[in-house]
Amino acid sequence: MIDNLIYENVKGEGSFALVSRYRDLHGNKFAVKKIKKEVMTNEGDVNRFRREIDILTVLKGEPHIVPLLDSNEKELWYVMPFAEKNLYEYISQNNQTLTEADRVEIFEKILDGISIAHSKSILHRDISPNNILKIGDEWYICDFGLGKDYSKYTKGGYSSVTGYGSILYAAPEQIDKLKDASVQSDIYSLGKIFYFILTGKEPRDINDAPSYKSVIKGAASERVEDRYENVSILKKEVAKYKNLYSVMSTTNLQDMTVRDYLAQTQRVNWNEFYEVAMKFNVTDHVYYDFVDPITTILSDTKTIESFYTTINNNMYDFIVLFRQALEKCYTSTGWPFSSVNSFGYFLNRLYRVVSTDSRCQMECLKELWDIAAYHDQWAVQETIIGILQENSILQENEREFALYMLEMDKTFAKLRNATTGRISSRDIVRVITHLKANK
Template identity: 25%
Template sequence: MNDDKSNGRKEDYYELVSHFKTEGQGELWIARHSKTNKEVIVKKLLLGSSQQQQENITRFNREVRTQSRLLHAGIMPILAYNFDDSPPWYAMPKAEHSLADLIKEEGKLSSETTAEIILAVLDAIEYAHNEGIVHRDLKPANILLLPEGSYFGGQWVVADFGLCLDRQSQSTTITKTQTGLGSIAYMAPEQFKDAHRVGATADVYALGQIMYHCLSGEHPFPTRDIMRVPSSFRYLVHKATENDRERRFLSIAELKAELAPIATGEAKYENARKQCETLIGEINAGGGASVGLKLYATILQNASDQQLLLEVLPLFNLTVFESLQQASRDAVERLVSLYDSVTEGAFPFSFVDRIADFFLAAFSTTDSLAAKRQCIEKLLQIGYSHNRFYVRDELMSLFSGLDGETVAIAVDALNRNLDGVAYLRESGGRLVSLPAAIRRVIESA
């Protein structure tokens, strides 16, 4: 295979040794350089049908030309290429393995390993963004480790720029048929709508998904459970993968600035409880959604500290919950689930009332029907198990104001917790003020 790269070495060539694998529009071969005898990977374009052929060639040429001009230790180098051969091909260093291979082998990665890899990728992608290139197809399979002693040995590199968007180019379109472009599990929501009008935040989203995959060992699609991620990374992953791109880190530099202290072991806050109390005070004094987001981040980063949760979450009132809801649509739902898990067992009456106040305020704020049902169930359980009249009276007042689908949720919660229903009957005359469906369940229990 003759090298047609403009480097004055046209006599060099690569001998194909064995087929490695086929992926996407490329066929990968292990090859050997005629002079150095070094093994490399040669990627040959699969031309496809006549209808797809020009599209595939355009993508292939873009991949080669982009990677050839992005000179960075964290971007896979192009060693040689020939567009005139049929099919066209290019050569690149042979990787030791991909990040996808590592996750498959390890199950999940440590915080230290994840931070090291992601920081290397962030450096490379920040450089690409500064050069006007948005990758648009970041995923574990496209992040490769080059072996020691090779080109950029021991370095994690980003490969496969075939779907990149060159913001400096006059052309913004690869294809009319592939509106989304990219790998579904790591694609930002806006990329599904129009891949040609995305920016740096699309790559931020993909890197958040990759972090989740590394730290949890679980594929991030179709759903994620943020509690599977170590607490110090929860805010990063959550903010990077916000559906609304305006709520994500707006640049790779912002994400890197947040990750770097975690990677070096520096504490983000010296006293998380004091930080939470300060933020709650700011919210009650008129602080908006930005303060709510900082509070939510601090809670998520310290979610494994049950004592902190027991001390801080009872301080939440309607104003705090409204700020959290504005900051992140699912914040209240996640905090309801978190607080539910740490308030099992017996507590002093005064603290039971504070637990109840938390769930009453959360119920009034959240849009999630599942969270509303969880709030009702928790109120039933703590009221019944502690025989607390305050909780019973507040719950009856809540029921009195329900209508529509919230009545159905309450009925479902009551039927799931029949032990606690008899305790509600002691309210006597207050039953007449309840919606008929709720009253029937209580009277028949």
């Protein structure tokens, strides 16, 4: 297989092997793990690599074990699917948006993979976030370099290699002597993994776990005899507490206002936030239940970017609904009209974030124009003039926005005094000129 692949670059490097990215003629990506040339004469490293291939061969085709696509024990390489991210990278990048249910689901898949390995008498002995890969929408355990088939190999295990697993995730008895590693050693690592998945933090102190604390302690106890006997028991405990937490949960997104959701949520999940917002539930006032909570939580560009990245193509519907909510505000009483400027600031932030999405940009422009022209808000007038003069409007939007300005047939003093020399759109310049002459 490797003869038909095209080398691209080195993806990662360990103490005795390199992982490189390859592709085929169709653009499919693969990872090739090869032993380093400089350690080819080291019998321990060579045996370790061959044993890894042997273990992956035994586990070939099993769910949540990285697929072995091809291998060569003589030349010491093997091929597997290419993974864009490992667990550490995925959790670190998505820690603010993952729900607890998302996190538990990931852990359950890891448990399934290790459970299968153990059922075939194989220990991993190096379970860490770096050795769990996301390939497509699934999770796979990889790097059985410290692995041991204890039904086949009875002697020790690589006590000559540097380190006995990732230090923060390795069991104490494994760190002392690798050959003493057991099923409970892998279970210890799984407890630490679960803590990391739930918190996004390295497992230096597992006592501050926000949930599943007894499960984590039952897995990652310092004493071997205090840990779960096997992965099946650990899986049952996770399932038990998952059900208990489900019963305790009183969150009902169906009936919540945006204000209710934010008041009851310590860490906002953007998918849930979007779901609640699109219900458009109002119990008190559209400003207090919907508009103000949204402009408050999305108070900076970085936060809006995170929200936009999560909901992506749904942002247009969100902005349209927000504009509808503003119209309800404008025609009602009982809210601070001085907040209109904050609407403009929020829409300007949105405008910057969705700058490449013509539909979203257009909705922001229309509402900014309405606030500036119809509601005569001076600060927002400065904003819209700045947008026009910096020529940041997408070319496909220029004519449509000029037509909207003309249809609204409204202007304001700051626009009448603004220069058009820096505006590149002829349509917009003509409309401004027309509005100046007729108002």
